[in-house]
Amino acid sequence: xxxxxxxxxxxxxxxxxxxxxxxxxxxxxxxxxxxxxxxxxxxxxxxxxxxxxxxxxxxxxxxxxxxxxxxxxxxxxxxxxxxxxxxxxxxxxxxxxxxxxxxxxxxxxxxxxxxxxxxxxxxxxxxxxxxxxxxxxxxxxxxxxxxxxxxxxxxxxxxxxxxxxxxxxxxxxxxxxxxxxxxxxxxxxxxxxxxxxxxxxxxxxxxxxxxxxxxxxx
Numbered sequence: 001x002x003x004x005x006x007x008x009x010x011x012x013x014x015x016x017x018x019x020x021x022x023x024x025x026x027x028x029x030x031x032x033x034x035x036x037x038x039x040x041x042x043x044x045x046x047x048x049x050x051x052x053x054x055x056x057x058x059x060x061x062x063x064x065x066x067x068x069x070x071x072x073x074x075x076x077x078x079x080x081x082x083x084x085x086x087x088x089x090x091x092x093x094x095x096x097x098x099x100x101x102x103x104x105x106x107x108x109x110x111x112x113x114x115x116x117x118x119x120x121x122x123x124x125x126x127x128x129x130x131x132x133x134x135x136x137x138x139x140x141x142x143x144x145x146x147x148x149x150x151x152x153x154x155x156x157x158x159x160x161x162x163x164x165x166x167x168x169x170x171x172x173x174x175x176x177x178x179x180x181x182x183x184x185x186x187x188x189x190x191x192x193x194x195x196x197x198x199x200x201x202x203x204x205x206x207x208x209x210x211x212x213x214x215x216x217x218x
Contacts, residue, residue, distance in 0.1 A: 016190035017211040020202070023193035024060045027201050031181055034127065035148055036062035036090050039183055039203040040212075044070045046205050049214050051076065054083045056212040062090035064109045064129070064203075067099075077103050090127060097121045107147075112137050115144040129183070133163060135174055138182070148181040150203050154196060155187025159205075168195040175199040 020038070027037035039062045042050040054063055065080050067073030077093060081103040084091035093100040094109040107127030110118040115130055122128065122145045130146040132138040133153075141149045151174065153165045165187060166174070175182040176199050184196040189207035196202070 013211050019190035020193055020207070020211060021060075023190075023197040023202055026194070026197040028060060030199070031201055032147075035181055035201060036060055037197075037201055038062070038208070039064055039129075039150070039201065040208045041185075041203060041205050042066050043205055044068055047209055047213070051079045051083060052214045053209060053212050054080055054089065055087070057084075057087055057089045059088040061208075062092065062106075062127075064092045064094055066094040066109075067096070074099060074102075077105075081105060092127060092129065097124065100125065109150070110146065112141070115141060115146070119145045131185075138174060138178060142179050146180075148183060148201065149178070150183045150185045151175070151200075152184075153186030154184040155192045157187040159186065168192075171196055172199050 024037040031037060037060050040053065040057060041064045043066060047053065050065065057063065063080060063084055065077055067076065077099055081091055091105045092107045092109045093105050095111055095114060097108050100108050101124065107125040108121060110128065110130040112131050112133065118128055118130060128146045129148045129150060130141055130144060132141055132149045132151045138149055138151055153163045154171045156165050171184060181201065183201035183203040185203040188202050188204040189210065193202045
């Protein structure tokens with residue numbers, strides 16, 4: 001790969017990072033102070049080295065570690081907890097409150113189906129979030145004892161679990177009508193984040209990996 005091509009690629013990443021930073025600032029203006037404007041979600045297949053990415057996050061980020069029972073997830077969780085503490089990044093572990101307690105995580109991210117279980121842990125953590133995949137699920141979370149909902153799928157996404165996208169207009173309407181803070185998840189990147197930032201937080205996997213992940217640091 002030629003030097004000029006590498007330079008152009010880095011310039012594209014820099015532009016994308018600036019766009020995400022702008023969207024984060026906009027989201028931060030309306031979210032409660034204890035909620036980070038941007039949430040980075042890990043995935044065993046799509047985030048090969050989340051610890052490296054975490055080392056480039058800032059205090060405007062939160063990190064949700066989704067280990068899905070992968071081998072050595074407790075070791076990875078401990079490493080992520082240490083990095084997040086040093087960088088003042090909110091650290092949540094998905095659907096594993098015991099591991100969250102063990103590592104001193106700030107909180108837990110719950111699947112929608114576990115919302116009743118989440119209530120039993122409400123007083124144990126500073127921050128809890130939950131997923132919502134439909135408008136009805138978002139409505140049912142309003143009194144579930146969580147601090148924010150991650151509503152998907154906001155934009156077209158390559159995720160194998162992605163549903164039909166809500167689209168920016170419908171998503172914004174749902175977020176405005178919600179009595180609790182909402183994060184947009186699904187297809188969030190530098191080009192789409194600004195479309196929802198005025199009414200919601202930003203939650204992403206590849207959209208953050210693209211500008212802060214291992215490849216972008218090479």
